[in-house]
Amino acid sequence: MRTLNFKFSKIALVVTLVGFALFSSCKKDNDEPQNLSIADIVAADDNFSLLETALNHAQLTGTLKGEGNFTVFAPNNAAFAAAGLDTDAKITAMSAETLRQILLYHVLPNRTPASAIPMAANTAVATSANANVFVTKNSNGVFVNGATVLNADVNAKNGVIHIINAVLMPATGNIVQAAQANANFSFLVAAVLRASQGSTNVAQVLAGTGPYTVFAPTNQAFINAGFATVAAIQAADPAALTRILTYHVIAGRVLSSDLTQGATPATLQGGTVTITLTGGAKVKGAGNTTASNITATNVITTNGVIHAIDQVLLPAN
Structure with missing residues (x-):
């Protein structure tokens, strides 16, 4: 599954401390202390060449080379490529300040090695970008967002x-x-706005505190469901759209x-939906004959998360 590329936004830099040690990992590496800094290790590893470019462009190399205690969730080159940042040129074309805030979202302002934490889902952990990442530990390993x-380590x-x-x-x-x-x-947004003209303000719900998880049908999913245009959605019954959304x-x-x-x-x-993982993650509505593929995952919002799907989910009649 790929990750959706959304517009980057500037986030104020406020360094906050994490109240517990983090991470029992899938695989540990280099348990012994090194004389190299984090920036030195990144520079010496060909799998981090894109991260090295990003750190240089964002002017964070000196920080991660200097004194302190940091934890870095370090995306490898394949991760940058999956995000659409597969060349140095694409990375350096970004605003240095925007990139800086994205990279700081990968940094904790203390050393948090792979030590035992309770088996838990989505523990909020503050980063140096003044925004939380969400840490999950389960039988499949350790995950961040x-x-x-x-x-690890x-x-x-x-x-x-x-x-x-x-x-x-x-x-x-928000969502x-x-x-x-x-x-x-855009079709989903049109559906939310049209539904909100009825007795339930769906837009207000989805902009609320939450948190919520939304399985978000793409434009093509709405077209396949019979809504050929945004105008068709705008002409639909708000109550029917509310029930579906x-x-x-x-x-x-x-x-x-x-x-x-x-x-x-x-x-x-x-009603309920059914999750299956065989052959890729899918979600099925009670009124659907086939399951929808989850085509993009983990779009973090201030009040939850969005996963894109390729079919509109239908509740039972």
Whole structure:
């Protein structure tokens, strides 16, 4: 599954401390302390060449080379490529300040090695970008915002590196704002606005405190469901749209790492959907004959998370 590319936003830099040690990992690496800094280790590893470029462009190399204690969730080159940042040129074309805030979202301002934490889902951990990442530990391993920790405990003289398989993107707004920022969800946004003209203000619900998890149908999913244009959605019955849209929403923050085979979470509509993982993660509505593929995952918002799907979910009649 790929990760959606959303607009980057500037986040104020406020260094906050984490109240506990983090991470029992999938695989440990380099248990012995090193005389190299975090920046030195990144520079010496060909698998971190894109991260090295990013740190240089964001002017964070000196910070991670200097004194202190840091933890870095370090995306490898494959992670940068999956995020659409597969060349040095694409990275250096970004605003240095925007990139700086994204990279700081990967940094904790203390050394947090792979020590035991309770088996738990989505523990909020403050980063140096003044925004939380969400850490899950389960029988499948350790995950940050749904990204897998591939190698943990690459020790440095000024901290520790945990290698991850995705670039972490901080929230750019709430669920409604994140959907509005992505052109592939324009039909969904139209449906939310039209539904909100009825007795339930769906937009207000999805912009609320939450947290919520939204299985978000893409534009093509709406077209396949019979809504050929935005105008067709705007002409639909608000009550019918509300019933369908709330069927796509689960209370709580459920990242891809939290999905389990055969789970039947309850939706805000009142019915349940069924999760399957065989052959890729899927979600099926009670009124659907086939399951929808979860095509993109873990879009973090200020009040939850969005997963893109390729089919509109239908509740039971």
